[in-house]
Amino acid sequence: MPPKAGVILAKRGFRLRLEARTETPRWLIYATPLLALALTVLSGAGLFALLGVDPLRALYGFFIEPISDLYGWTELGVKAIPLALIALGLSLGFRANVWNIGAEGQLTIGAICAGGVALALWNSGGWWSLPLMALAGLCGGIAYAAIPALLRTQFNANEILTSLMLTYVAQLFLSYLVTGPLRDPDGFNFPQSRPFDADALMPPVLEGFRLHWGLLAVAVAAVAAQAVLTRSLLGYRLTVTGLAPAAARFAGFSAPGIIWTCLLIGGGCAGLAGMLEVAGPIGQLMPTVSPGYGFTAIIVAFLGRLNPLGICVAALVLALSYIGSEAAQVTLKLSASVGTVFQGLLLFFVLACDLLLLYRIRRE
Amino acid sequence: MTGSETHGTARLRVRGIKKHFPGVRAVDGVDLTLMPGEIHALIGENGAGKSTLMKIIYGLLQADDGSIWWEGAAVAFTDPAAARAAGIGMVFQHFALFETLTVTENIALALPEGRATAALAADILDLSKRYGLALDPHRAIHALSSGERQRVEIIRCLLQDPRLLILDEPTSVLTPQEAETLFVTLRRLAAEGRTILYISHKLPEIQALCDRATILRAGKVVDSCDPRVTSPALMAEKMVGKVDRPSRRATSLKAEAPLRFSVQNLSRKAGDPLGIDLRDISFSLRAGEILGIAGLAGSGQSELLAALGGEVAVAANTIRLDDQPIGALPVAARRAAGLSYVPEERLGRSAVPDLDLTANALLSGWQRPALVSGGWLKRGAMQAFAEKIIADYRVMPPKTGSLARRLSGGNLQKFIMGREILANPKVLIVAAPTWGVDAGAAAAIHRALLGLAEAGTALLVISQDLDELFILCDRMAALFHGGLSLASPTAELSRERVGLMMGGVADAA
Numbered sequence: 001m002p003p004k005a006g007v008i009l010a011k012r013g014f015r016l017r018l019e020a021r022t023e024t025p026r027w028l029i030y031a032t033p034l035l036a037l038a039l040t041v042l043s044g045a046g047l048f049a050l051l052g053v054d055p056l057r058a059l060y061g062f063f064i065e066p067i068s069d070l071y072g073w074t075e076l077g078v079k080a081i082p083l084a085l086i087a088l089g090l091s092l093g094f095r096a097n098v099w100n101i102g103a104e105g106q107l108t109i110g111a112i113c114a115g116g117v118a119l120a121l122w123n124s125g126g127w128w129s130l131p132l133m134a135l136a137g138l139c140g141g142i143a144y145a146a147i148p149a150l151l152r153t154q155f156n157a158n159e160i161l162t163s164l165m166l167t168y169v170a171q172l173f174l175s176y177l178v179t180g181p182l183r184d185p186d187g188f189n190f191p192q193s194r195p196f197d198a199d200a201l202m203p204p205v206l207e208g209f210r211l212h213w214g215l216l217a218v219a220v221a222a223v224a225a226q227a228v229l230t231r232s233l234l235g236y237r238l239t240v241t242g243l244a245p246a247a248a249r250f251a252g253f254s255a256p257g258i259i260w261t262c263l264l265i266g267g268g269c270a271g272l273a274g275m276l277e278v279a280g281p282i283g284q285l286m287p288t289v290s291p292g293y294g295f296t297a298i299i300v301a302f303l304g305r306l307n308p309l310g311i312c313v314a315a316l317v318l319a320l321s322y323i324g325s326e327a328a329q330v331t332l333k334l335s336a337s338v339g340t341v342f343q344g345l346l347l348f349f350v351l352a353c354d355l356l357l358l359y360r361i362r363r364e
Numbered sequence: 365m366t367g368s369e370t371h372g373t374a375r376l377r378v379r380g381i382k383k384h385f386p387g388v389r390a391v392d393g394v395d396l397t398l399m400p401g402e403i404h405a406l407i408g409e410n411g412a413g414k415s416t417l418m419k420i421i422y423g424l425l426q427a428d429d430g431s432i433w434w435e436g437a438a439v440a441f442t443d444p445a446a447a448r449a450a451g452i453g454m455v456f457q458h459f460a461l462f463e464t465l466t467v468t469e470n471i472a473l474a475l476p477e478g479r480a481t482a483a484l485a486a487d488i489l490d491l492s493k494r495y496g497l498a499l500d501p502h503r504a505i506h507a508l509s510s511g512e513r514q515r516v517e518i519i520r521c522l523l524q525d526p527r528l529l530i531l532d533e534p535t536s537v538l539t540p541q542e543a544e545t546l547f548v549t550l551r552r553l554a555a556e557g558r559t560i561l562y563i564s565h566k567l568p569e570i571q572a573l574c575d576r577a578t579i580l581r582a583g584k585v586v587d588s589c590d591p592r593v594t595s596p597a598l599m600a601e602k603m604v605g606k607v608d609r610p611s612r613r614a615t616s617l618k619a620e621a622p623l624r625f626s627v628q629n630l631s632r633k634a635g636d637p638l639g640i641d642l643r644d645i646s647f648s649l650r651a652g653e654i655l656g657i658a659g660l661a662g663s664g665q666s667e668l669l670a671a672l673g674g675e676v677a678v679a680a681n682t683i684r685l686d687d688q689p690i691g692a693l694p695v696a697a698r699r700a701a702g703l704s705y706v707p708e709e710r711l712g713r714s715a716v717p718d719l720d721l722t723a724n725a726l727l728s729g730w731q732r733p734a735l736v737s738g739g740w741l742k743r744g745a746m747q748a749f750a751e752k753i754i755a756d757y758r759v760m761p762p763k764t765g766s767l768a769r770r771l772s773g774g775n776l777q778k779f780i781m782g783r784e785i786l787a788n789p790k791v792l793i794v795a796a797p798t799w800g801v802d803a804g805a806a807a808a809i810h811r812a813l814l815g816l817a818e819a820g821t822a823l824l825v826i827s828q829d830l831d832e833l834f835i836l837c838d839r840m841a842a843l844f845h846g847g848l849s850l851a852s853p854t855a856e857l858s859r860e861r862v863g864l865m866m867g868g869v870a871d872a873a
Binding site: 231232233234236239240243244246247249250251252253254 | 673674675694695696697699707709712713714715716717718719723726727728730731736739740741743
C-alpha cells in the first residue's frame with residue numbers, strides 16, 4: 001500500500017507537502033543530527049537575544065570559551081563519561097523498543113551501593129576497594145532495573161512509567177541515607193557522607209585534573225556494544241524485536257527475555273556510571289549525585305543514532321551543554337536553566353529532523 | 365468524446381488516468397466507460413492497479429493526470445463525500461464497522477445527522493426485503509457472519525440511492541452459496557438502471573455475472589471483452605501473461621506412510637476479545653501428505669496457526685510430532701523438533717522489512733549451529749545460505765543486500781518459502797502461500813511445495829483460495845467459527861461441497 005497522500009501545509013498560496021521517500025540516502029542519516037545541532041544553535045542565538053544578551057558573544061561564551069583550554073577539555077570528558085556509559089546501555093534497549101527512562105534512579109542506586117562499600121571499607125581498604133565498588137555499583141543498578149523488568153513481564157506494567165517513578169524513590173532514599181545513617185559524623189550536620197579515602201577514589205588520567213580512568217570503562221562499553229550489535233545473536237534479537245515485534249515472535253525470540261536483558265544491561269551501565277561519579281569527581285555521597293545524567297543520556301542515545309561511536313560523539317556534545325551552562329552562569333549571568341533549555345531544544349530538533357529520513361519536503 | 369461505444373450518455377467515463385506512487389506506476393493511462401444498467405468487471409491480478417483506479421473514481425486518491433466525466437459532466441472528486449453526493453457508492457473489501465454497535469447504529473453513523481433510528485430501521489428492513497439482503501437491523505455487528513457484514517455495507521450504500529455501486533473483491537469473504545445470493549441482488553440493482561463496477565480476479569464468477577470486462581495488467585488496460593462469450597483461459601492469459609501452472613496433484617500417497625503430525629481435540633479460548641475460539645480441532649498428517657484447510661477470512665485461521673506454530677502454548681498432548689508431545693513447547697523448541705511454519709503476513713512477520721535478505725535468512729535459522737555459534741553470528745555462512753535460497757528459488761533481484769521490503773510480494777514469498785524448505789522440516793504449515801503473489805511466482809511456490817511433499821515432508825496448507833487447495837492437496841477440511849470439519853480426499857470433493865463445509869454445514873449432502 002502506498003502511504004497516505006501526504007500532509008499539506010498551506011499558507012497564503014505557498015504549499016509545502018511531505019512526500020514519503022522510497023529510499024533514505026545514507027548521507028542523510030548522518031546529516032540530520034548535524035542539522036538538528038545547527039538549528040539548536042540558531043534557536044539558542046534567538047533565545048539569547050530575547051534575554052538581552054549579544055547572541056554571538058553568548059554563543060561564544062557558552063560553546064567555545066569553556067573548551068578553549070586543556071582544563072575545559074578534561075572537564076568535558078568528566079561529564080561525557082557518565083553520559084556515554086549510560087547512553088550505551090540504554091541504546092540496546094531503545095533498539096528493541098524497551099524504554100528504560102529510569103537510568104537516573106539506577107545511577108543513584110549504583111552510587112549508593114558503591115558509596116556504601118567505600119564507607120564500609122573506610123581507612124581499611126586497598127587496591128581491591130575500587131573493583132569492589134564497581135561491582136557493587138553494577139549490581140545495584142542491575143537490581144534496581146530488575147524491578148521494572150519484573151513489573152513489565154509479570155504484570156505488563158509499562159516500564160516507562162515504573163522506571164521513571166522509581167527514580168524519585170531512589171533519590172529520596174539517597175537523601176534519607178545522607179541525612180541519617182550515612183551522614184559524616186565529623187561533618188557539622190551537613191547532609192553528606194564522609195569523604196572517601198584515597199583507596200576509594202578513581203585515579204586521575206592527568207595529575208591535577210578531574211578526568212579519571214572511567215574513560216576506560218566507556219571505551220570497553222563502546223567496543224562491546226558495537227560487537228554485540230553487529231556480530232552477536234543478542235544484537236540480532238534486539239534489532240528484530242525493535243523493527244518487527246511479530247517477526248520476533250515468529251522467530252521464537254522470547255519477549256520477556258529481551259525485556260530482562262535490555263533493562264538489566266541499561267541498569268548495570270547506569271549503576272556503574274553512578275559508582276564512577278561518587279568515586280570520581282564527587283568523592284563522597286551527597287544528596288544529589290547527578291545533574292540529570294540519566295535523563296540527558298536519553299538525548300545522547302538518540303543524537304548518536306543508537307550507534308556506539310555516534311553515542312560517544314553525542315556525549316561530548318551534551319557534556320558541552322552542561323559546562324557551557326556553568327560558564328554562562330559565571331560569565332553571562334544567565335540562569336542555569338539555559339543548559340536544560342538547550343538540551344530540550346536539541347532533543348526536539350533531533351526528533352523533528354528524523355522526519356526528513358522518511359519524508360521529503362516538496363513545493364506544490 | 366464520440367466513442368462508438370456510447371449510445372446515450374455514459375454514467376462514468378474516465379480517460380487517460382495516471383497515478384504514480386514512489387517507485388511504481390500504479391495506474392498508467394487507463395480509459396474506462398461505464399453505461400447505465402451495466403455490470404462491469406474490472407479484472408486483474410494483485411497489483412494490476414484495480415484498487416488504485418477505483419479509489420481515484422471514489423475520490424480517495426487524486427489522479428496525477430487524466431479526466432473523469434460523471435453523467436456527461438467533467439468532475440474531480442476531492443474526497444469520498446463528494447463522490448457519494450454525486451451518486452457513487454462503494455463497498456470495500458475490508459469492512460469499516462463498529463463491532464459493538466448494532467446494524468442500525470452503524471448505518472446511522474455513516475448518514476448525515478438527524479435520522480430517527482426507528483425510521484432508519486424500517487428503511488433498512490425495506491431495502492433488505494426489496495433486494496434480498498436478509499438482515500436484522502437490531503443485531504450487533506460482532507454477532508454477524510462476514511456475509512451479513514457485507515450486506516450491512518451494501519445497505520449503507522443503497523440508502524444513499526447510488527447510481528454507481530463499486531464492489532471490491534466482494535466474494536473474498538463469502539462462501540460460493542452466499543456469493544450466488546449476492547449475484548441475485550446485484551442483478552436486481554442493475555435491472556433498475558444502476559451501474560455496478562465489480563472488481564475481482566475470479567473469472568468464473570465474472571462470467572456468471574458481468575456484461576463487460578476490462579482487463580488491467582501493470583496499470584494498463586490490456587483488453588476489454590464480453591466475459592459471457594470469452595473463454596476463461598483467454599481472459600486469464602490476458603490478465604497474467606502466459607504461465608506454466610503445475611497441474612493438479614496426482615495422489616501418489618502410500619497408505620503405509622508413517623503418521624507424522626497429529627492434533628487431537630485442540631481447543632483454546634481466544635486471547636483477544638474479537639478473536640475466534642478454537643473448538644475441538646483434530647486432524648492428522650502422514651509423511652508426504654498435503655492437507656488443505658479452507659475457510660472464510662476470520663474463521664480461526666490465525667488462531668490455529670498461532671497454536672500450531674507455537675506462538676501460544678496448549679496442552680502438550682494435543683499436538684504431536686512423530687508421536688512426541690509438542691503442544692506445550694514454544695516456537696523455537698518446535699522448530700528444533702522439525703516443525704516450520706509460514707504465516708500469511710510476510711512483511712513484519714515472516715520477514716523483517718528493514719533488514720536485508722542475509723539477515724532475514726537467519727530469522728528462522730538462528731538455532732542452527734551452522735549459522736550461529738556460541739552466540740556469535742557467522743556472517744559468511746549466513747550470506748552463503750541467503751545466496752543459496754536466492755539461487756534455488758530464483759529470487760529477483762538476486763542480491764543478498766536488498767532490504768526485504770524492496771522485494772515484490774512474489775519474490776519475497778519465494779525467499780521465505782525457500783528459507784523454510786531448505787531447513788528441511790518434517791512438518792511445514794503454510795498460510796495463504798500465494799496471497800498477493802503474481803502468477804509466475806505462485807506456480808513456482810506450488811511446485812516447491814509439491815516437491816517438498818514428494819520428499820516426505822507433511823504439509824498443512826491453510827488458504828482461502830480454493831483453486832490453490834484443489835491443485836495442492838490430497839485431502840481437504842474447512843474451518844468454520846473455530847471448528848474444523850472432517851477431512852475428505854480431494855478427489856471426492858466438489859467446490860460446492862467445500863463451500864458447504866466453509867459455511868459450517870460440514871456433513872450435509
